[in-house]
Amino acid sequence: MMVLRRLSPPLKSTPRRAAALGLALSAVCWSAQAQTSSALQAADPATPTPATAPLVLPPTGSAAALERPADLARAREIWQRANERVAEFPRGHIDLLRWEAQNPGNAAPAPNGTGAKPAPLDLAQALRQSLRHRPELFTRADMNALEKSAVQVAYARHVRDVQRAWVDAVSTRQSARQMSELWEATRTGSELGRRMVVAGNWSQAKLMREQLTEASAWQVSVNAQGEALAALERLAQLLGLWEAKAVSQLGERLPENLPAAPARPTPGAGLTEATLEAGVLQADPLLALQRVEAQRELGAVGADRKQVWAAAADAALSAMPDPGTTATPPHIDNLSLLRDHPLERATRAEARLLRAAGERRSMARQAWAQLQARHASALHAQNVVGQLQAALEQETLLRYNGMLQSSWDLLASARERMQSLDTALLARRDYWRAQADWQALLAGADYAGPDPSSTAGAGAANAPAGH
Numbered sequence: 001m002m003v004l005r006r007l008s009p010p011l012k013s014t015p016r017r018a019a020a021l022g023l024a025l026s027a028v029c030w031s032a033q034a035q036t037s038s039a040l041q042a043a044d045p046a047t048p049t050p051a052t053a054p055l056v057l058p059p060t061g062s063a064a065a066l067e068r069p070a071d072l073a074r075a076r077e078i079w080q081r082a083n084e085r086v087a088e089f090p091r092g093h094i095d096l097l098r099w100e101a102q103n104p105g106n107a108a109p110a111p112n113g114t115g116a117k118p119a120p121l122d123l124a125q126a127l128r129q130s131l132r133h134r135p136e137l138f139t140r141a142d143m144n145a146l147e148k149s150a151v152q153v154a155y156a157r158h159v160r161d162v163q164r165a166w167v168d169a170v171s172t173r174q175s176a177r178q179m180s181e182l183w184e185a186t187r188t189g190s191e192l193g194r195r196m197v198v199a200g201n202w203s204q205a206k207l208m209r210e211q212l213t214e215a216s217a218w219q220v221s222v223n224a225q226g227e228a229l230a231a232l233e234r235l236a237q238l239l240g241l242w243e244a245k246a247v248s249q250l251g252e253r254l255p256e257n258l259p260a261a262p263a264r265p266t267p268g269a270g271l272t273e274a275t276l277e278a279g280v281l282q283a284d285p286l287l288a289l290q291r292v293e294a295q296r297e298l299g300a301v302g303a304d305r306k307q308v309w310a311a312a313a314d315a316a317l318s319a320m321p322d323p324g325t326t327a328t329p330p331h332i333d334n335l336s337l338l339r340d341h342p343l344e345r346a347t348r349a350e351a352r353l354l355r356a357a358g359e360r361r362s363m364a365r366q367a368w369a370q371l372q373a374r375h376a377s378a379l380h381a382q383n384v385v386g387q388l389q390a391a392l393e394q395e396t397l398l399r400y401n402g403m404l405q406s407s408w409d410l411l412a413s414a415r416e417r418m419q420s421l422d423t424a425l426l427a428r429r430d431y432w433r434a435q436a437d438w439q440a441l442l443a444g445a446d447y448a449g450p451d452p453s454s455t456a457g458a459g460a461a462n463a464p465a466g467h
Contacts, residue, residue, distance in 0.1 A: 042242040050244060057222055058183055060215075121253035126239060127162050133240035134158060149285030149444075156443035163436035165235040170254050171429035172228035175422055179217075179224040182418045186210075186217040189411045261378040261431050265371050268442055273368075280364035283444045287356050294353040297346040305343050312337055363447035367438045370450045374427070374434040381424035389420040 041047045121129075131137060137155045139148050193210040196202035236247045271279045281287060298306075316330035332338065396413040399405040433451060441447045 038240075038242075057225070058180065058218060060218060118249045118253045120255065121250065122255070123163060123166050126166050126235070127159060130158070130162050130238045130240065145285075146289065149289060152285050153444045156440045156445035159443065160436050160440035160445060162235075162238050163439075164433055165231070165238050166254075167258065167429055167432045167436065168231040169228075169235040169251075170258050171425055172224070172231040173251065173254060174257055175425055176221070176224040176228040178418055178422050178425070179221040182415060182422075183214070183217040183221040185411055185414045185418065186214040189408065190214040192407060192411075258425070258428050258432060261375055261382070261428055265375045265435075267368065268439075271442075276368055277361045277364045280360050280441055281357065283442050284356075284360055285444055287353075287360060290349070290353050290356055294346075294349040297342070297349040300342050301346045305340065306346070308337060309343060309347060363441055366449070367434070367441050367447045371431075371434045371438045374431040378424070378427040378431040381420075381427040385420050386424050389417050393417045 137151060137158055139151050143151070190207075190210045190213070193202055193207040197204060197207045232247065232251050236242075236250055239250070241247050241250060267273065267276055268279065312332050312334050313330070316332050320330045321328055337343070393413045393416070396405060396410055400407070400410045430451065437447060
């Protein structure tokens, strides 16, 4: 029979041993938590990540000249077959090209839709997710008034950045889809021109113009895809997403379109156009602290001393040379006045407060005017330009059905409609950007000034010339 003997003395529980055991367990737990930290995984080069998916671009056209028929009999045969093919459809070329686009011979299978769609991401959810990675934007119970004011201003700026990034991500994805449709329309015109050249009904010069139109639309579509990708990456950075799969799913979670602009812009809860500047002043926590400081410093100085300073400043300004002669600043040589330190502090505090208040009031007027202008542009592009363009396309289609206009007129009308849709989208995006700037100003952030208008001449800038 085997006897098992204890080779070490029994472990006795002592305070020192208990403390050592607790420290070891905490170290193990800390190590396990550190290994699962998303930040450590993102910063670790050894973290396995899938290969970056290549950017899917539309196929480019070709600049190669078409092969002509070898003899007259071959040319007559091609011409006859092309006319018979077009005659099978009531509206000729357009119906033929549409039928071929809807019935491709080697079409890829459509997705079965069995995969679960990611949960949608609205603006409020995006803001909450971004704040999980910004602990410095949380106010704490041990902060003083100045520290809380600084956090409030930084938080307002962060909210504005998230709002603008979300708006840009949604609008650029929508614009990329519209520019892809525009390229498809120009591709249809190029294909129609190629067939007419083969049939002998067109010259190479006309076909080259359509091919140049298609090439221009291809470049616009590719640029729109690049802008959509960059906007999505900017939003992902604010949300703390670093995995390629999570960033790709982020695009699927965004809504298809931006919200429509409201019927009229509103200043905010409890504000009217007469109280805009007051609301912006009250929202700035740092300005309130400056006002308290100026009141304290000015209260410590008598009115007679302030009048003496005002008189000395007026005399120095009167003695200053005219602008353009010499760069000499105004000068005060009253030593008794300059040695009055309470007066100096009061004067400086009053000047700082005046500059800050003037800047905030100017920001309020600029931001509100910009919001009204962007709102009017969004409604004009949607209700006037968009409706006129849709009516014009419908009229062109009716005239085409009556054989009063050609296929090229119909294709050009479709391109113009898609360009007007993109113009309306840019105007709507600019409005929501201006709305984010206005809300940030009401929350205490600064106003950086208006963005350059992206709707002025947008149709001319992005539009291919066409036939």
